Amino acid sequence: MPIFIRTACMWIVAAIGLLTATPSSAAGVEYDTIIRNGHIIDGTGSPWYAADVAVKDGRIAAIGNLADAHARQVIDAHGLVVAPGFIDMLGQSEITLLVDPHVPSKIFQGITTEITGEGESVAPLDAEMIRQRQAAYAHYQVTPDWRTFEQYFTRLQKQGMGINVGTYVGATSVREMVMGYKNRAPTPDELKQMQMLVADAMKQGALGLSTALEYTPAPYAGTDELIALAKVAARHGGIYATHMRNEGDAEMAALDETFRIGREADIPVEIFHLKATGNLKGKMAQLIARIDAARASGVDVAADTYAYTAWQNDLSAFIPPWAHDGGNLKLIERLKNPATRARIRKDMLTPSDAWDNEWLAAIERAHGIMIGSVDNKALQKYVGKRVSEIAAEWHEDPIDTICDFLIKDNAATSSVVFGMQESDVELALKQSWVSIDTDYEGTSPDGLLGKDRPHPRAYGTFPRILAKYVREQKLLTLPDAIRKFSALAAQREHLTDRGVLKQGMWADIVVFDPETIRDVATFTDPNQLSVGMQYVLVNGVPVIDGGKMTDALPGAVLRGPAYSGK
Structure with missing residues (x-):
């Protein structure tokens, strides 16, 4: 073969080789970050494999043997797990992100x-909703200068x-916008207005419709009302998530x-923080069987859990729904009235299917209820104390203590309630369709947020599962x-470009030691960051680097499929 033909053939072969080269052979490629020598657990449930991960312009650019590649930052993950960033299915940080946008309790x-x-x-x-929530805004020193999702996102x-943040539109919020805090069904015109608000929210980026049917005025909404709103979310590609x-x-x-x-709305369903309380304590298997049967019948239903035996919510949730009609100001009036207080007491002591009675659900009743946070500074000394302790100090009945505490704190108190069994928690966690939530706002041990006393799930949920249920009990595989x-x-959540380590996906990545990662927060000392996260990347940018928080704020607003971009 003449030399010039042989040379031409060699160049053709070389060109073809360049076109088909794997990332490992691309010696001159410049990446932003390469994570080398890690055990890749890609999020799909598959076993780990050995590979390097390269990040460029916020996305995963390559996975494989990248020994010859170069990057501005190289992370040695020898002996560490490299996994997709964790997704908190119910986080509650919409206001605290405005206080401390780093939300260290989350990223650690x-x-x-x-x-x-x-x-x-x-x-x-609207103005009335802001007035009703003013105590919460004042507590966090936040001025609500938005009225729509688009304004808030801006x-x-x-x-x-x-962190990245996506949100549902709340059925309670659209009800409050149209009907205020009234205990009645909407008129046809009011329901139409509520549906229009849901549609507007979906177009502005909401991921779906949510309900929290324990907390007034939500219990006033009937099933048909919720179906009508869920149908709107479904038409816009959303899901229905529910407490x-x-x-x-x-x-x-x-x-x-x-x-x-x-x-009836033809919509996927997510059950928030699946739990078994009251007479169903110890009967999680029955709940799971009911959900499995619904799934077998064609209902796309799943759930999430935070895997603790205590929950946290407003202390006012102990008061039956009828007493909340008209909002917190009316609630306070009723708590002060001897006749209505007597009715409240009777309802709290009487088993009923009509409302979620947390007094009867709490293990050891008053001793199973701990004060979490307060708005009235004069009550700060009671944070972390049990209602039984406060009742003894005030020389009164525990139900009167709850009522009087709400009066003194303008119904702004949060509480931790011990009311679940560990066996139920474990069984829920094992289900293939159960994901994870913290059900708590992002917070920090320092600054304004550090003054509150949160549930330890705020700081520890995900590492606790890795330490307790994976490493120690082997209830789950890693x-x-x-x-x-x-x-x-x-x-x-229909987040098609996140949740898996794969080329082209957004580079939300965690790097940790599976043998040492653990939660530190406890019920008695909750404001403690979890330990063991060596690196956390959000959209390719480290927010934890070498175990320390950076100054970066690379998070994005994640919008639903109906968002038009306008």
């Missing part, structure tokens, strides 16, 4: 994305944030309502836990 757990908006969402908002993006009407004695009926909404933390959650 490995959380890179949060979904929020439980029943009452950050928008839509504020959030302008200041920056350490069900009951998580105790009437939970089976609440499940049936949830399935009906999913079926790949399965990571799947629950990432791909499963992304699938539920």
Whole structure:
């Protein structure tokens, strides 16, 4: 063969080789970050494999043997797990992100994305809703200068944030916008207005519709009303996420309502923080069987959990729904009235399927209720104390103590309630369709947020599962836990470009030692960051680097499929 032909053939072969080269042979490629020598657990549930991960312009650019590649930052992950960033399926950080956008309680757990908006969402908002929530805004020293999701997202993006955030539109919020706090069904015109608000929110980026049917005025909404709103969310590609009407004695009926909404609205359903309380303590298997049957019948229903035996919510949730009619100001009036207080006491002491009675659900009643946070500074000394202790100090009955505490704190108190069994928590966690939530706002041990006393799940949920249920008890395998933390959650929320380590996906990545990662927060000392996260990347930018928080705020607003971009 003549030399010039042989040379031409060699150049052709070389050119073909360049076109088909794997990333490992691209010696001159410049990446932003390369994570070398790690054990890749990609989020799908598959076993780990050895590979390097390269990041460029916020996305995963290559996975493989990248020994010859170059990057501005090289992370040696020898002996460490490299996994997708964790997705918190219910995070509650919409306001605290405006206080401390780094939300260290989240990122030190490995959380890179949060979904929020439980029943009452950050928008839509009007003057009366702001007045009703003024104590909360004042507590966080936040001025609500937005009225729509778009305005809120603009504020959030302008200041920056350490994690990605997506939100539902709350059915409670659209009800409050149209009907205020009235205990009645909407008129046809009012329902139409509510549907229009849901449609507007979906077009502005909401991920779906949410309910929190325990907290007034949400219990005033009937099933048909919720189906009508869910149909709008479904038409815009959203899901329906719910804190069900009951998580105790009437939970089976609440499940049936949830399935009906999913079926008749033709919408995927996510059950927030699945739990068994009240007379259903120890009977999680029955709840799971009911959900499995619904799934087998064609209802796309799944759930999430935070895997603790205590929950946290407003202390006012102990008061029956009828007493909340008209909002907190009316509630305070009723608590001060001897006749209505007597009625409240009777309802709290009487088992009923009509509402979720947390007094009867609490283990050891008053001793099972701990004060979490207060608005009235004069009550700060009671944070962390049990209602039984406060009742003894005040020389009164514990139910009177709850009523009087709410009066003194303008119904702004939060409480931790011990009311679940560990066996139920474990069984829920094992289900293949259960993902993970913290059900708590992002917070910090320092500054304004550090003055509150949160549930330890705020700081510890994800590392606790890795330490307690994966490493120690072996209830879950590490790949399965990571799947629950990432791909499963992304699938539920239709986040098609997150949740898995794969070329082209956004580079939300965690790097940690599976033998040392653990939670530190406790009920007695909750403001403690989890340990073990060596690196956390959000959209390719480290927010934790070498175990330390950076100044970066690379988070993005994640919008639903109906968002038009206008």
